[in-house]
Amino acid sequence: MTELLETRTQSASGSCERVNAQLRTARTPILARMLQTGSSVSTRESIHSAAAQLFRSRGYSRTTVRQIAAEAGTDPALVIRHFKSKELLFLETMHLTLDDEPLLDVPLDRLGEGLAELLLDLGGSARGVFLALVHGSNEPHIHDRLRDTHEHLFVEPLRRRLTGPDADVRARMAAAVAGGLLYALWVAGDQGLLRMNRGELVSRYGTLLQDVLAPRTS
Amino acid sequence: MTELLETRTQSASGSCERVNAQLRTARTPILARMLQTGSSVSTRESIHSAAAQLFRSRGYSRTTVRQIAAEAGTDPALVIRHFKSKELLFLETMHLTLDDEPLLDVPLDRLGEGLAELLLDLGGSARGVFLALVHGSNEPHIHDRLRDTHEHLFVEPLRRRLTGPDADVRARMAAAVAGGLLYALWVAGDQGLLRMNRGELVSRYGTLLQDVLAPRTS
């Protein structure tokens, strides 16, 4: 019964990295063992990538250590042995970074538009990591991670481009607006915004963010 | 006598569906139960309020059915028997509402400021419910609840005050900005914003929201 469930789950989530990982651990044990510490590195790697994929797609509470172990082709106990706990494994796998060059390259009077484009092109794995962090941030350590992420993903790059006594406040407000867009789209799932065409959303949010970053003196 | 009991229950709970459910279940024996054991209705009530408090303060995943039962002075099995599951109990207890009269009373050119004041005065139980919904929205039904809440807590009251072809878009963007403020303060925990004095935050966010709701034609 359990095997049936596991194979079903595995075949349902067919992934190239998973097959490779399994081949690495299962098919070439001799070769792997010959290299230094043996299959330790590669199983650790398998666990890491399996956990990253599962946490991203199913969130923290809905992915189980046994699922991770099955996906990585190993034992639940080994998952805990390598990374001390499920939470530490989560923290080690869920990092949200984005290149801030696009934000630093664009001229200052187009910073809002650049940020809007950046946010609305953000998708795929970034969405999964962001949602996993937000949903999991009931746990104190995950909350800390989300705070740090917000700080050095949004606030710091923006503040670096601004000047004046209230640069910090403007950067934080723009970061809040940026986070609010991701919140509305991904967390709350505002269908009205989701159905808008990208161009108009970029334009409207671009000018909005621009006004926050460099307010017009009316 | 029955009416008296019912009104008491209603005023204590404050939810239409719940009252109907109680009327359905507690049809006949309600009077005698109150006089004799006094347990049936009041246990349900105890479970409800204990669950509400625990969900608000500790979130969905960190509060356990056994904790709720202990707090209500009853048995874990009874918690499930009254409300079909932990998730349904959560959905029945976690309602986020706010009086929208303050938003409807204020003149249109002060709507942004009014909303900003409303948001920044929001605290206490509203914070707990909001965070519980956001954190728990990994679960599909809780996600639906959060979407509905966002829609008829922010979007609808704002759109009702706006006119023009893009009223819906402006309302949704303002709602996203509002949600972004709560996200930055409560979910991400932006220390810079948290440490700002309330007056300046109200002022800055007031004009920001006002610009979104009724953009200045520059």
Added chain:
DNA sequence: GAAGTTCGGTCAACAATGTTGACTCCAGCT
């Protein structure tokens, strides 16, 4: 008034979860 039904309450159990400890196995060093 007696029998039956219903419903709240209690207890024990279940499967699934994260985690730990005992044990095996094998490479590399002394």
Added chain:
DNA sequence: AGCTGGAGTCAACATTGTTGACCGAACTTC
């Protein structure tokens, strides 16, 4: 050869949400 240390396996633990069996009291029906 013998020892050490680390990777892997297996069985167990406590805790979680949830269910089923039983109990007792009260309302309904005869």
